[in-house]
Amino acid sequence: MTNELRDDSGLCAKERDVAAKVVDGEAVLINLATGVYYSMDKVSGVVWSMITNGSSVDQLTGAIAAHYRVPATQARDDIRRLVRQLLAENLITVADGPPPPASPDAPMAQSPGTYEVPMLNRFDDMADMFALDPPLPELPAVPPQNAQLDGLDSAR
Amino acid sequence: MIISCVIPVYNGERFLGEALDSVFAQTLPPAEVIVVDDGSTDNTAVVAARYADRITYVRQENAGPAAARNRGVRSARGDFIAFLDADDFWHPEKLARQAARFAARPELEISITHQSTFWEPELDDRRRAMQGHALTKEVLPGYVLQTMLARRRALAKVGEFNPELRFGEDTDWFIRAQDAGVPLELLPDVLVTRRFHKNNLTWQREADGLHNNLLDMIQHSLKRRRRNASDTNTVQPESQDDERTTR
Numbered sequence: 001m002t003n004e005l006r007d008d009s010g011l012c013a014k015e016r017d018v019a020a021k022v023v024d025g026e027a028v029l030i031n032l033a034t035g036v037y038y039s040m041d042k043v044s045g046v047v048w049s050m051i052t053n054g055s056s057v058d059q060l061t062g063a064i065a066a067h068y069r070v071p072a073t074q075a076r077d078d079i080r081r082l083v084r085q086l087l088a089e090n091l092i093t094v095a096d097g098p099p100p101p102a103s104p105d106a107p108m109a110q111s112p113g114t115y116e117v118p119m120l121n122r123f124d125d126m127a128d129m130f131a132l133d134p135p136l137p138e139l140p141a142v143p144p145q146n147a148q149l150d151g152l153d154s155a156r
Numbered sequence: 157m158i159i160s161c162v163i164p165v166y167n168g169e170r171f172l173g174e175a176l177d178s179v180f181a182q183t184l185p186p187a188e189v190i191v192v193d194d195g196s197t198d199n200t201a202v203v204a205a206r207y208a209d210r211i212t213y214v215r216q217e218n219a220g221p222a223a224a225r226n227r228g229v230r231s232a233r234g235d236f237i238a239f240l241d242a243d244d245f246w247h248p249e250k251l252a253r254q255a256a257r258f259a260a261r262p263e264l265e266i267s268i269t270h271q272s273t274f275w276e277p278e279l280d281d282r283r284r285a286m287q288g289h290a291l292t293k294e295v296l297p298g299y300v301l302q303t304m305l306a307r308r309r310a311l312a313k314v315g316e317f318n319p320e321l322r323f324g325e326d327t328d329w330f331i332r333a334q335d336a337g338v339p340l341e342l343l344p345d346v347l348v349t350r351r352f353h354k355n356n357l358t359w360q361r362e363a364d365g366l367h368n369n370l371l372d373m374i375q376h377s378l379k380r381r382r383r384n385a386s387d388t389n390t391v392q393p394e395s396q397d398d399e400r401t402t403r
Binding site (some may be wrong): 021026030129130 | 327332367370372
């Protein structure tokens with residue numbers, strides 16, 4: 001089912017398992033299946049917005065290199081690495097068809113600011129709280145003495 | 157240890173009695189039980205009146221569960237606060253086992269437990285449709301207020317429940333507690349049963365609204381942590397190791 005990643009393949013956010021929102025240039029994402037959440041700000045916030053429009057690595061590279069005035073080889077390396085991370089975290093997929101034509105109004109801030117290597121910041125510290133499939137915590141606590149539903153019958 | 161139990165209720169006539177029975181069946185009963193009627197239009201007041209000699213009944217204009225909880229906490233006199241919702245119920249040893257944890261770990265501020273889910277038969281179709289969703293699992297970590305027993309000072313430190321949130325106020329509160337570094341322990345014991353029925357607030361949630369709320373909470377939390385990190389010159393907001401060891 002998974003398409004191979006090529007620089008000209010369109011990308012798309014996984015809509016079923018991932019909720020995301022961009023505010024003030026920062027994308028916040030949560031993988032609803034794992035409870036792990038992510039932030040992508042600055043350059044990576046732009047990359048995320050473009051991915052939700054279906055952009056390919058080629059298109060991302062062109063836009064980022066031009067906007068931040070960095071060599072295309074550097075931008076391509078950084079974007080490939082970021083895209084592979086997003087794929088590995090199950091946040092995006094490789095689309096079946098080619099990407100849509102590049103949008104002329106890419107979601108860039110008006111002044112480019114300094115180029116920083118785009119990062120995916122990953123947080124699993126609240127996974128229990130958010131997780132739809134939560135792991136049991138490693139807790140050195142009292143043993144679960146007849147902890148199951150006994151006693152509840154009488155309460156009901 | 158003086159425990160106050162706060163039960164917010166909105167149109168909860170159907171199950172409030174069972175919830176209260178599970179409180180009064182505790183092997184370590186709370187010193188007081190405060191039922192905050194959030195403007196119910198059904199017979200909630202009639203059910204509550206059956207327990208009049210054992211509860212404090214407060215009625216307010218409908219303002220949502222967060223506001224009702226805040227109201228209850230403000231009028232509570234205990235140094236420990238527990239919450240229960242009117243459609244859920246406790247295991248008889250719930251408070252006793254949590255109290256034992258506070259005795260064993262004096263630095264502990266918040267105790268939560270695992271929860272099981274109980275579906276009323278009227279929701280059989282829905283349950284089948286949700287196959288694979290976490291809520292159809294029988295046992296889950298209880299990051300919900302119904303499982304919580306907390307020191308009152310922990311509530312003061314974290315702050316009130318956000319009354320603007322009509323749902324998810326508990327998640328928001330637990331995130332803030334974690335950001336504030338308040339020591340929390342999740343017991344493996346399954347001590348609360350949550351009931352899903354046709355009138356649950358849960359079913360009135362729009363998934364989009366819920367996710368939107370969740371993303372807002374996460375973003376606020378990230379901002380808070382960055383602010384704290386720059387205040388204390390901590391290296392990275394994501395290095396939450398210190399907090400994790402307290403859990």
